[in-house]
Amino acid sequence: MMEDKQMAAEASIQYIKDGMTVGLGSGSTVNFMLEKLAERIKEGLTIKGIPSSLKTERFAKQLGIPLTDFSNTTKIDIAIDGADEVDPNLHLLKGGGGSLVREKIVDQAADRLIIIVDSSKTVSKLGDSPLPVEVLPFGFEVTTEQIAAFGCTPVLRKRDGQPFVSDNGNYIVDCKFASIEDPQALHEKLKQITGVVETGLFPQMAHNVIIAREGRIDILER
Numbered sequence: 001m002m003e004d005k006q007m008a009a010e011a012s013i014q015y016i017k018d019g020m021t022v023g024l025g026s027g028s029t030v031n032f033m034l035e036k037l038a039e040r041i042k043e044g045l046t047i048k049g050i051p052s053s054l055k056t057e058r059f060a061k062q063l064g065i066p067l068t069d070f071s072n073t074t075k076i077d078i079a080i081d082g083a084d085e086v087d088p089n090l091h092l093l094k095g096g097g098g099s100l101v102r103e104k105i106v107d108q109a110a111d112r113l114i115i116i117v118d119s120s121k122t123v124s125k126l127g128d129s130p131l132p133v134e135v136l137p138f139g140f141e142v143t144t145e146q147i148a149a150f151g152c153t154p155v156l157r158k159r160d161g162q163p164f165v166s167d168n169g170n171y172i173v174d175c176k177f178a179s180i181e182d183p184q185a186l187h188e189k190l191k192q193i194t195g196v197v198e199t200g201l202f203p204q205m206a207h208n209v210i211i212a213r214e215g216r217i218d219i220l221e222r
């Protein structure tokens with residue numbers, strides 16, 4: 001049986017039309033979307049993708065999806081991306097895969113952002129998972145203390161015992177808050193810290209969220 005992530009991913013393909021520039025998100029759910037998109041392209045669909053991570057870029061190239069970049073166009077018709085948490089207002093928490101900065105640039109450039117998730121990602125309030133925050137490596141110790149002052153427990157993300165390094169050469173601090181009452185306000189506060197590059201809070205950005213739950217699809221609209 002098709003898993004829910006794949007089902008949500010495939011349901012997003014209907015929104016992609018001939019001639020579009022498509023923002024390609026990151027993560028395992030997006031990878032299912034890329035596989036289906038590659039099939040449509042082989043059947044004759046003409047699109048160009050702008051990837052939001054080096055991983056997505058590599059996989060899209062492997063699948064034969066034509067790519068472009070912001071040096072050719074700054075207009076994205078539609079972006080399709082995953083998320084780690086989605087609340088009832090369609091605010092998102094992202095960055096579990098560490099691609100939040102490029103994802104936000106791509107998602108914000110899109111006329112329409114479609115999020116694809118399985119039902120495990122739906123929450124009544126954001127903050128069950130730690131909030132990923134991308135920080136400059138220089139002075140990350142200071143930046144992390146300043147982030148903690150907003151009421152969370154920050155943990156520097158590591159891989160093989162070393163700091164995880166994002167596609168942009170930065171670190172990620174995973175910040176566990178008791179709960180996130182106002183995602184926009186928290187995002188704005190964190191962004192005021194000089195060493196913070198970007199937060200994984202994406203409030204008021206998704207136009208649609210496609211949720212697959214035990215083989216059934218729900219499409220939420222903002």
Ligand SMILES: O=C(CO)[C@H](O)[C@H](O)COP(=O)(O)O
Binds near residue numbers: 027029030095096103
């Ligand atoms: O924000 C992300 C990466 O930075 C991903 O979209 C998010 O982690 C969802 O991943 P998956 O589809 O593998 O569950």
